[in-house]
Amino acid sequence: MEYSRIVLASRPEGRVSENNFRVESGILPRPAKGEVLARVLYLSLDPYMRGRMDAGKSYAPAVEIGETMEGRAVAEVLESNDPAFAPGDLVLGSFGWASHGVLPAAGLMRVDPDLAPPSTALGVLGMPGFTGWLGLEAFGRPQKGETLVVGAATGAVGSMVGQLARLRGLRAVGVAGGPEKCDFAVKELGFDACLDHRAAPDSATLRKQLAQACPDGVDVYFENVGDKTLEAVLPLMNVGGRIPVCGMIGWYDLGALGAGGGTGRNMLPLAWRTILVQRLAVQGFIITDHYHRFGEFLTEVAPLVRDGRIAWHEDVAEGLEAAPQAFMNLLAGRNFGKQIVKVAQ
Amino acid sequence: MEYSRIVLASRPEGRVSENNFRVESGILPRPAKGEVLARVLYLSLDPYMRGRMDAGKSYAPAVEIGETMEGRAVAEVLESNDPAFAPGDLVLGSFGWASHGVLPAAGLMRVDPDLAPPSTALGVLGMPGFTGWLGLEAFGRPQKGETLVVGAATGAVGSMVGQLARLRGLRAVGVAGGPEKCDFAVKELGFDACLDHRAAPDSATLRKQLAQACPDGVDVYFENVGDKTLEAVLPLMNVGGRIPVCGMIGWYDLGALGAGGGTGRNMLPLAWRTILVQRLAVQGFIITDHYHRFGEFLTEVAPLVRDGRIAWHEDVAEGLEAAPQAFMNLLAGRNFGKQIVKVAQ
Numbered sequence: 001m002e003y004s005r006i007v008l009a010s011r012p013e014g015r016v017s018e019n020n021f022r023v024e025s026g027i028l029p030r031p032a033k034g035e036v037l038a039r040v041l042y043l044s045l046d047p048y049m050r051g052r053m054d055a056g057k058s059y060a061p062a063v064e065i066g067e068t069m070e071g072r073a074v075a076e077v078l079e080s081n082d083p084a085f086a087p088g089d090l091v092l093g094s095f096g097w098a099s100h101g102v103l104p105a106a107g108l109m110r111v112d113p114d115l116a117p118p119s120t121a122l123g124v125l126g127m128p129g130f131t132g133w134l135g136l137e138a139f140g141r142p143q144k145g146e147t148l149v150v151g152a153a154t155g156a157v158g159s160m161v162g163q164l165a166r167l168r169g170l171r172a173v174g175v176a177g178g179p180e181k182c183d184f185a186v187k188e189l190g191f192d193a194c195l196d197h198r199a200a201p202d203s204a205t206l207r208k209q210l211a212q213a214c215p216d217g218v219d220v221y222f223e224n225v226g227d228k229t230l231e232a233v234l235p236l237m238n239v240g241g242r243i244p245v246c247g248m249i250g251w252y253d254l255g256a257l258g259a260g261g262g263t264g265r266n267m268l269p270l271a272w273r274t275i276l277v278q279r280l281a282v283q284g285f286i287i288t289d290h291y292h293r294f295g296e297f298l299t300e301v302a303p304l305v306r307d308g309r310i311a312w313h314e315d316v317a318e319g320l321e322a323a324p325q326a327f328m329n330l331l332a333g334r335n336f337g338k339q340i341v342k343v344a345q
Numbered sequence: 346m347e348y349s350r351i352v353l354a355s356r357p358e359g360r361v362s363e364n365n366f367r368v369e370s371g372i373l374p375r376p377a378k379g380e381v382l383a384r385v386l387y388l389s390l391d392p393y394m395r396g397r398m399d400a401g402k403s404y405a406p407a408v409e410i411g412e413t414m415e416g417r418a419v420a421e422v423l424e425s426n427d428p429a430f431a432p433g434d435l436v437l438g439s440f441g442w443a444s445h446g447v448l449p450a451a452g453l454m455r456v457d458p459d460l461a462p463p464s465t466a467l468g469v470l471g472m473p474g475f476t477g478w479l480g481l482e483a484f485g486r487p488q489k490g491e492t493l494v495v496g497a498a499t500g501a502v503g504s505m506v507g508q509l510a511r512l513r514g515l516r517a518v519g520v521a522g523g524p525e526k527c528d529f530a531v532k533e534l535g536f537d538a539c540l541d542h543r544a545a546p547d548s549a550t551l552r553k554q555l556a557q558a559c560p561d562g563v564d565v566y567f568e569n570v571g572d573k574t575l576e577a578v579l580p581l582m583n584v585g586g587r588i589p590v591c592g593m594i595g596w597y598d599l600g601a602l603g604a605g606g607g608t609g610r611n612m613l614p615l616a617w618r619t620i621l622v623q624r625l626a627v628q629g630f631i632i633t634d635h636y637h638r639f640g641e642f643l644t645e646v647a648p649l650v651r652d653g654r655i656a657w658h659e660d661v662a663e664g665l666e667a668a669p670q671a672f673m674n675l676l677a678g679r680n681f682g683k684q685i686v687k688v689a690q
Binding site: 059223226227230245246247248251265266267268269271272273274275276277278279280281282283284285286289 | 404568571572575590591592593596610611612613614616617618619620621622623624625626627628629630631634
């Protein structure tokens with residue numbers, strides 16, 4: 001079967017550009033025994049993909065030049081050579097940036113369209129939502145009455161973290177880029193406050209604004225952005241504070257994470273001193289280590305999503321060819337909510 | 346009673362100098378009810394005192410200009426107005442940098458001269474030894490067969506950490522300044538290897554040497570130095586590694602911890618990325634939060650010290666007036682073992 005896919009044409013030097021991608025077409029084989037052929041409906045775009053575009057050691061291997069860009073998608077089964085699935089079933093799997101795929105049935109999860117719209121399996125009820133829930137529960141250890149700060153507050157992870165924190169009786173303060181996102185965070189997601197990092201010329205200004213929004217200091221900083229937000233929050237951390245670290249999108253596209261380190265002042269001594277003086281617990285985590293708790297997440301969060309106590313928002317790009325530009329938007333914070341590519345109806 | 350003391354004459358700008366201290370004499374009152382008058386035998390010099398010389402927020406208030414420098418000492422009771430102590434008793438208390446002091450009996454701990462030489466109450470069996478034990482046990486979570494790295498390996502904390510790690514079946518690799526210390530760490534303290542950070546021109550060279558000394562990577566990095574050692578160790582951390590943070594002497598005297606941050610490349614993005622990718626647990630701690638476990642420490646470690654399975658080494662300066670220079674030596678790593686000032690016989 002003929003299909004199209006987007007491959008990694010070259011590795012980015014600094015910021016990602018269109019030239020790093022190439023659309024190709026090819027022929028898919030028929031599914032072998034135990035395999036399934038499916039057509040992709042929704043492709044998920046996530047910040048972690050930026051790491052896969054670079055050579056070198058990360059927590060997962062890099063995408064090779066000429067390989068299909070990695071990614072999870074919700075797809076409809078066209079042909080099944082495994083008793084677990086039948087044509088018409090919806091599945092979640094690692095189809096990559098492609099219109100169709102053939103994958104082992106054992107690597108697919110069934111998507112229940114009666115639970116919620118299928119695309120939510122990529123966002124609020126999928127990996128990003130689970131990342132927010134797990135990081136908060138396991139490493140944020142939220143206590144009623146405490147204050148939490150999270151960046152990318154309207155993003156797929158940040159919006160879950162903030163809303164869960166509110167439900168657990170914490171003060172939730174978000175940081176986001178632009179007044180529309182901040183408005184949305186407060187009015188639709190229920191954050192107690194949300195600060196616009198684009199309106200703050202530097203981390204010192206943002207810190208002053210955060211200090212006003214967090215009169216009792218910060219107990220949990222859920223780290224998914226790094227950069228200016230991290231520098232602004234660190235001096236506000238209370239004794240015994242917790243910092244779950246699941247990402248740092250603010251640094252991904254700047255080359256700051258490469259061997260040369262970032263430019264400017266060395267902030268590591270100050271960060272380390274704060275960790276010592278305030279007795280902070282900083283814990284990195286990768287969500288794929290924790291999927292044994294995915295059922296626990298769904299049990300709690302699916303009803304909250306269904307009855308509207310947890311809101312969600314998607315930014316939908318149309319057509320597979322739109323994926324590169326949508327991904328660049330995501331890295332620049334120009335998306336609004338969970339970034340999806342609608343590959344087919 | 347006439348006594349002498351060393352006061353903070355001025356706050357250091359950058360490195361500590363003799364001019365920051367002044368010797369004064371004064372008159373001590375007779376001990377009031379519940380108080381004890383004692384003469385200091387041994388004064389402890391510890392890296393944390395550098396933080397007390399600066400104005401501003403730390404985990405304990407700064408020493409004010411004109412006040413006696415803070416410090417713990419072993420002293421002999423001369424006169425007691427409390428039933429808990431009698432003349433001739435040895436006590437541990439916060440006498441500061443002084444020849445004599447009057448303190449409430451409630452704030453003193455008895456020192457048992459039959460347990461070990463009294464000065465060990467300031468080192469291997471005192472706060473520094475306890476810091477090494479607690480940080481390793483509570484936050485290092487050592488597992489047999491793992492690899493541990495600790496800086497200032499012949500110092501009061503580092504030598505405890507390395508020896509305990511060996512006793513628990515870990516590979517213990519030290520970092521220290523100069524070939525004599527490294528020899529001592531391996532031959533007398535039993536480290537599996539010890540690297541001379543002074544012989545390494547930069548952190549990249551030190552990292553290569555550490556990589557050879559730690560063929561299975563690093564599971565626990567006990568942080569008490571920061572700076573070049575931290576930068577060298579971070580890329581070697583294994584998945585699930587732990588970093589207890591009790592100090593960062595390598596940065597204390599460089600101004601790197603002030604509001605301006607350090608100079609040079611910004612190492613925070615790289616450090617943060619390592620925490621994420623390797624799922625590290627970084628935990629700051631202040632030993633005064635943990636004294637409820639001091640008895641547990643003594644129960645385990647005092648017998649190990651007595652039968653020689655944990656060795657210790659002191660660097661003894663003679664006379665109270667020698668304290669400022671000895672303290673500057675400590676900050677520069679020119680001491681060899683636990684730094685003590687012998688104030689009186």
